[in-house]
Structures are given as structure tokens and as C-alpha cells.
Amino acid sequence: MSGRHTGEQHSHTVEGTDPQLYVGVHEPGSDAGLRPVLLLHGFSSSSKLNWEDTGWLTALLEAGRRVITVDLPGHGRSGAPEDMDSYTPSRIRADLLQIAFDAGVRPLRDGDPSSGLDLIGYSLGSRLAWEFGATQHELVHRLVLGGPNVSDPLADFDLVAAQRHLADGTPIADASTAGLLKMAQALPSNNIFSLLSLVEAVKSEPFDPAEAVPHMPMLLVAGEKDDRAASMPELAALGAKAGAMVEQLVLPGRNHTNAITSRAFKQGAISFLGV
Amino acid sequence: MAEISFPLPDLGEGLIEATVLEWLVAPGDQVERNQPLVEVETTKSAVELPSPQAGKVVRIHGGPGDKINVGEPLIVFEVPDNTAGIVGTVPKEEAPKRRVRLSAVLDED
Amino acid sequence: MSNSILEGALIVESPAATTVMSMQQALNRALDEVLAENPKTLIFGEDCGRLGGVFRITDGLQAKHGEQRVFDTPLAESGILGMSVGLAMAGFHPIPEVQFDGFAYPAINQIVCQIARMNYRSRGTLPMPITLRVPSFGGIRAPEHHGESLEALFAHVPGLKVVSPSNPHEAYHLLKYAATRPDPVIFMEPKSRYWQKGEVDLARHDAAGGSPTGAKVMREGRHLTLVAWGAMVARCLQVAELAAEDGIDIEVLDLRWLKPIDAAALAASVRKTRRAVVVHEAPLTSGLGAEVAQLITQSCFDTLRAPVERVTGFDVPYPSGDLEDEYIPNIDRILFGIQRVLEYKRG
Numbered sequence: 001m002s003g004r005h006t007g008e009q010h011s012h013t014v015e016g017t018d019p020q021l022y023v024g025v026h027e028p029g030s031d032a033g034l035r036p037v038l039l040l041h042g043f044s045s046s047s048k049l050n051w052e053d054t055g056w057l058t059a060l061l062e063a064g065r066r067v068i069t070v071d072l073p074g075h076g077r078s079g080a081p082e083d084m085d086s087y088t089p090s091r092i093r094a095d096l097l098q099i100a101f102d103a104g105v106r107p108l109r110d111g112d113p114s115s116g117l118d119l120i121g122y123s124l125g126s127r128l129a130w131e132f133g134a135t136q137h138e139l140v141h142r143l144v145l146g147g148p149n150v151s152d153p154l155a156d157f158d159l160v161a162a163q164r165h166l167a168d169g170t171p172i173a174d175a176s177t178a179g180l181l182k183m184a185q186a187l188p189s190n191n192i193f194s195l196l197s198l199v200e201a202v203k204s205e206p207f208d209p210a211e212a213v214p215h216m217p218m219l220l221v222a223g224e225k226d227d228r229a230a231s232m233p234e235l236a237a238l239g240a241k242a243g244a245m246v247e248q249l250v251l252p253g254r255n256h257t258n259a260i261t262s263r264a265f266k267q268g269a270i271s272f273l274g275v
Numbered sequence: 276m277a278e279i280s281f282p283l284p285d286l287g288e289g290l291i292e293a294t295v296l297e298w299l300v301a302p303g304d305q306v307e308r309n310q311p312l313v314e315v316e317t318t319k320s321a322v323e324l325p326s327p328q329a330g331k332v333v334r335i336h337g338g339p340g341d342k343i344n345v346g347e348p349l350i351v352f353e354v355p356d357n358t359a360g361i362v363g364t365v366p367k368e369e370a371p372k373r374r375v376r377l378s379a380v381l382d383e384d
Numbered sequence: 385m386s387n388s389i390l391e392g393a394l395i396v397e398s399p400a401a402t403t404v405m406s407m408q409q410a411l412n413r414a415l416d417e418v419l420a421e422n423p424k425t426l427i428f429g430e431d432c433g434r435l436g437g438v439f440r441i442t443d444g445l446q447a448k449h450g451e452q453r454v455f456d457t458p459l460a461e462s463g464i465l466g467m468s469v470g471l472a473m474a475g476f477h478p479i480p481e482v483q484f485d486g487f488a489y490p491a492i493n494q495i496v497c498q499i500a501r502m503n504y505r506s507r508g509t510l511p512m513p514i515t516l517r518v519p520s521f522g523g524i525r526a527p528e529h530h531g532e533s534l535e536a537l538f539a540h541v542p543g544l545k546v547v548s549p550s551n552p553h554e555a556y557h558l559l560k561y562a563a564t565r566p567d568p569v570i571f572m573e574p575k576s577r578y579w580q581k582g583e584v585d586l587a588r589h590d591a592a593g594g595s596p597t598g599a600k601v602m603r604e605g606r607h608l609t610l611v612a613w614g615a616m617v618a619r620c621l622q623v624a625e626l627a628a629e630d631g632i633d634i635e636v637l638d639l640r641w642l643k644p645i646d647a648a649a650l651a652a653s654v655r656k657t658r659r660a661v662v663v664h665e666a667p668l669t670s671g672l673g674a675e676v677a678q679l680i681t682q683s684c685f686d687t688l689r690a691p692v693e694r695v696t697g698f699d700v701p702y703p704s705g706d707l708e709d710e711y712i713p714n715i716d717r718i719l720f721g722i723q724r725v726l727e728y729k730r731g
Contacts, residue, residue: 045320055311055323186319253339258296258321261314362438362484363526366576371622375719377630379726381607 019086019095020079022047024069025103026057032064035141036105037118037273038096039069040125042147043154044184044195046076050122054261063270065118068103070096072124074194081194087201093132100139107138116141118273122260123147124154127207130235133214143218144269147256150231152207153180157199166192209235213242219272220246221265223254247272276353281327283315283349290317292344295337299323300350304332312350315343330354402583410552410584411441411517411573414559415479419449422477425563427454429464429481429517438483439519439578461487465494465516469502472512479563481517485572486529486702488518499568500543514568515559520548521615521665522712523576528704531575533666533697535613538570539643539675546643548572550602550617552582554640557589561596572642574615597641599649605635608659608722611650611676613639616663616713623718632722642672650676651683658684661693661721665712668696690728695721 024047037060041050047069051057060067071078073086085091100117108116118141121129126145133140158177164170165181172178184195218239222229232248239246251262259265283293293315300312309325313335316322330352337343355365405413419425427442427449433456436443446454457464461482468478482488488495495516503511522531538546545567549555555573562569589596602617603624610620617638624634637653639645654660660680662673677692695713703711 049320053320053322055314055325058309058311058325254296258314258316261296261316261321261323263297263299263311263314362530363524363575365579366523368580371626371715373626373715373719375716375723377627377632377719377723377726379632379723381632381726 019073019091019098020081021073021095021099022071022077023099023103024067026061026067026069028061028064028066030064031066032274034065034113034274035116035118036066036068036100036103037120038100038105039067040096040119040121040128041069041072041075042123042125043180043198044075044187044190045122046071046189048076049187050125050260056120056260056266059266059270063274065270065273068099068105070099072198074191074198076189080191084197084201084204087194087198089128089131089202089205089207091201092128093135096128096132097136097139105139108141113275118142118144120144120269120273121146121148123149123256124152124202127152130209130214131207131212133216133218134212137214137216140214140216142216142273142275143214144221144272145218145235146221146265146269147226147228147259148220148222148232148235149207149228150209150234152202154199154202155206157203159196159200159203162196162199209238213238213244215239215242215244217245217272218247219249219268221249221251221259221268223251223256223259223262225253225255226259228256276355278333279328279330279352279354280348281350281352282346283343284324285345286315286317286322290319290345292342293317295339295341295343296321297339298335300326300332300335302332302334306330306332306352324349328352328354401587402585404581404583405552406579406581407549407552407555407573408440408443408578410556411559412443412445413586414556414563415442415445416448418479418560418563419445419453422563424475424477425453425479426471426476427479427481428457428467430457430459430483430487432456432481437481439573439575441517441519441573441578442481461489461491462494465491465499468514468516469494469498469512472499472514473502473510477513477515477563479515479517481519483519484526484530485518485520485532485534488532488534495538495544495568495570496541500541503567504543511566512568513566515562515565515571516568517559517571517573519575519578520572521574521576522702522708523574523615525705525708528701531704531708532702533664535572535642535664536666536670536672536675538572539672543568544643545569545641546572547641548574548614549640550574550612550614550638551577551580553584553589554600554638556584556586557596558640561589572614576615577618580618597644597646599640599646600638601635601649601653602638603634603636605633605657607633607657608661608725609635609637609650609653609657610718610722611637611639611660611662611680612664613642614665616665619713619715620663620718623715623722626715626719627722632726634722639676645675645679647679647683650680654680654684655687658687658689659725660684660688661695661718661725663695663713663718663721665697667699668694669699671696690725693721693725 039051074080105117119129126148133143158174161172236246296314308329311323333353334351432442433446468480471478549558612620620636627634662676673694
């Protein structure tokens, strides 16, 4: 893999507090002269699991793209703040904006392919990217949203049942909650209570894609066997209605877990963003 | 030529097997070190495995959907004899090149 | 394989009953035979067992001779050499490997303070029949610590013998010889020559009358002696071929043993040619070239037509990667050294 990894603890305060987010800026061996790509990972994942181990970072660097990775609060190498506020999607979006500026991202300018920012999100990261694109249209050039959803599965998460299960093993009735908790527990490195704080914070700001719709070009990608793929046309319709050019890509045979490594996904994203 | 077998590596977290999602190389391909070889999925995540070395692919084990245990053969490379595992580069044999010419009047006393 | 090596070797080798093999194969065969001939022999080091060594020198030996005799060690050179001391005390003949020359530094205490002195310290009751194999010198564009030239360091230590083969034939015979010695031998394998093939006469090392502990004339000449060892011998043979185009007839002396140095062979060669250039990869200052130059001056002062020249690496840490090309003496730098000697005028 070419490129330099300059991981650093994000040190700017945002809204008066240090978000403790772990940011990586990866320089390509040979720069294509295009704007940086910011990668947003999913719930219970990390930049390493979602983007490095899956080959995304290598593929983007080889395409000459400068890449910014960030671990969400409570994930990967980022801090796990005690306060709930640090986990709200609105607060995370403010942190991402500061990170983008710290990494040298400049507002979009006509005729300057190095200006602005491209975003690739997966799952929860796609929700954040959708909202970030909708609120930062002067900055965001294009969006790639992997495993996206019109609603947020975390919003229906049964926190009480999860807490009880963690305390004394009481079985969780809701299948979605049980599945998400199992996924979070699968990685010993996860700070489970910090992830539950994130869930709680997400519940306080549920995803409503119609509330603010990005109108830059977007590529929606999901595995054929991913339940979320069913709702992809709804998102596409919202985007198109707002005037965005929307493309959709369905990955045959893939589900929400294994769509991420797909070569077709990577190539689709790289060519979609390569303008 | 020699054959080098690369087993499914330990993917961490106590995982003992992985399922092949898609091969990114085929027998006969010449691959470089770190070139993506295959996508595999474990019970916890999907990963892309980079090639541990350069070489020509002779065989691949398992098609999409097949499970492979950690330590079992994943791919076999053909490499020039006795180059496996080297740190650095096998030097090329090149015809000697010179720019300096010798000049001397040698007394033979 | 450059023809020059073969031509050089043919001066002293009988062309009969030779086998063509790489230096890797020659070393592997020598170790295989030593294991078979001496049940006290043990081979160990990092990746020496299951993998067969990063340079494949011990390939297949564990499968053939068992995990008790050929085995992997932790990544701890002081442990590898410390264990060798104990095994030698207990009557074994260890052939440890330090995976790369740069990894020898952590074991300097065991090599210098224990292995080199134990026989002396114990008044001969605890000999150290240890052959330490060290893949040595540069030429493979490896990262730092993977290419060094440590011969002067080892040669400076009383109690150690130091040897470096220049081709597969020498590798096979010198390793077999070193492994049978009662004293510790530092065996410096020129890693850039591992893959080069050459003819090996398994039955006979040197021509009649030759000594396995001496230097060896690889090419005869009348006008100047190039003294070298390890990987530089092949380069000097190339230089000799090029010099012949200019009418200069060069003798190439493969020193082979760097401790003790064959002073008689140096004297015999330079008395004939009256000019000498010594070539090594190690830095100039306090390098083995100074020792060689002094030995030549001592024996040939009256006949020398010019001071002995040294063409060496520079006084900098051994560079990694492509910078090697600037550091290791190349053909032109050696030719320049020869020219300086040829045009020397007594003032």
C-alpha cells in the first residue's frame, strides 16, 4: 500500500469540548489532484475494520485520492466520552466539519477539482453522510452511501432490554435489538456502554431523511440480500425530488455485513467520485 | 520453479474459519505483493486479504460460499526457485558496465 | 552466473565431477551432510526450522533430521548465541544462524565475552565448536539492519575465526570445514550471491597442496593484485576482465579467511605483481583493508611500485535500499583505484 498514514488525536475543541476523535489523513503515492475523500464507518465498526481491512483505503490511495478517516465516538481508537451529548448525530456532524477544515478541505469552487470533499459512508456512516451533505452543500461534492436506510435501525433499539440483558442475562425479545447487541459484543475492543450511549443519543435525534435532503450527486449501494436495499429507491426518490443526480447499485448475493469488501462497490464508488 | 502455499491466516478475535466471498485473482495471474487476493467473511466482518508475496497464482482453494479453516491452504504461488521469504530484492545478473578506462605504461623491470 | 567466476575457479579446479548449483543449494547440502555425519550437530535460529530459513539455506533439514536437531528460536539473538554457549559446553556442535548481519549486534556480548573466550578462560577444557552463520553484506536492497559488513568487528576479537565464501564451491567446502573445527567460526555468507549458480566439485576443495585455511588465487595476473572476499570477489573478477581490454593483467586473490589472514598468500601474489588494491564493502576507516595493506607493506615494501590502495564503502551507516548502489564499490570505483596505483610516481 502506498501513502503515508498520519493518524492523530483530533485536538480542536468543538462547541467548547474536545471530541477525542481519532483522525487519519492518508496521502496517496501519486496524487490525482482531486478533493479528499472522507470515510464514515458504521455502528460497532471502526476505520480499520470498515475501511482498512476491507481494502478500501488501499484502493482509494491507488486511485490517487487523499483519504481522511475518523473513528466515531466510542469506536476504534477514539475516546469514549461519558456525556451523552458527544454521541448525538448533530454533535458528530459538527466534529466532522472541524476535522475536514483541519485536514485542509476548502469550499467547492467551480473549475477546481481539488476543492470540496467527497464522502463515503456505510450504514450509520451513510446516515451521517446524508445529513452532512444536506447541511454542508458548499463543501460536499458527491456522496456514496453504502447500506443506507430510510429509517435508522438504532432508533428502534430496545435500550432497556439491552441494559437488562447485560446486567443479568435476561433474553432480549426484539430480534433487531438482540442482533445489534450481538454485533457490538462480537468485538472485544468495543466499549459496549459507550456504544449504548450512542444508541441513546441516536434515539434522541432519529433519522428523518426527508427533513434535509442533499442535492449533490449521490450513489446508493447495497447488497441484494440486505433488507435495507429494499428502501433504497425511497432514498433515491427523495434525492431526485430535491434535484440530485442519483445512481443506484445493487451487489448480487451480498448482505449488509459482506457488501463492504465488494470489488464492484469499490470500483463503482471510485469511478463515481473520480470526476 | 517452486510452489509456495499460503494458508488462511489467523484473522484474530479467536476466529477459526472464514467464508470465501469472491476471488480477485485467478490461476495464471501474476500478482504483486500486497495486491488484494480474495474477499472473505468471518462471523464478525468481511475482509480483503492482501498477497503476502509476489508470484504467479497456481491454484486457489474454495469458491464463493466455501468455508476455509484458519491454517488450511488458501492459495498456491509459483515462485522462482529459492526466493521465498526474502527481505529485499534478488539481485539481477547484469553485464558489467564501465565508464573508466585504464591507461598505464608499465615498466617490466 | 558470470563467466569470470567459472573461469577463475577453473584455474585451480579440476573440471571433472562437478555439479552446478546455487550458493543456497551448496550451503544447504553442506549442512545436510554435516548433520548426517556428526550427531552432535544442531542447527537453529529464527525461521531456520519449519520455514527453512528466510534465504532457504536450511530448507528441508528439519523434515529430514527432526525437530530435535533443526529448530526455530525466539527472536532473541542474545538467547540464540547464549544457548549456543551452553550447548557447546555440553558437548554439542551448534550451527546457529543470525538471520541478518544487523541482528548480530544484540548478541555481541555472547559472541565476544563468552564464545570467543571460553576456551581461553577454561584453559582448554571448554572449547566452543560453534559455527555462527551470518547472511552478510549488502546487494539485495534490503531495509536497515539487513545489510552490514561486520568482518573487521569480528576479526578484531581474539578467539574468533572469520571466513567468507565467494562462490558455491567455496561455500560448500568452507562451511563443511568450519563445522568440523573445535573453535568458534563466524561464517559470513554473502547474501547477494546466494542465488548465483556455479560449479561445485564435491570431492575436492582445492588443488593439490592447497590449504582450506588459506587464501585462493581466483585469476592469475602479472600487473596488479586485487584482494577481496565475499561478494566483492565476483565484482573484482569482472573488473579484471575489463582491465584486460586495456592491456592490464590483474590477479584476483580471494582472501577467504579474514581471521587469520593468509599473509603468505598476500606476499606471494604481490611480490609477483608489485601492486595491490584491496576492495571491501565495509567503511574505510579501521576496515580490514588497512590490515591487508599493512601485511602487504610488511612483506613487499621493497618491491611495491605504489602504496596499497583501498576501494571501500564510505564512513557512513550501511545504507538501505537503492542507496546501496552509491555505497558498495562498483566497477568504476575499483577501476579508479587501479588507475591511481598504475599512475603512481615515486616522488
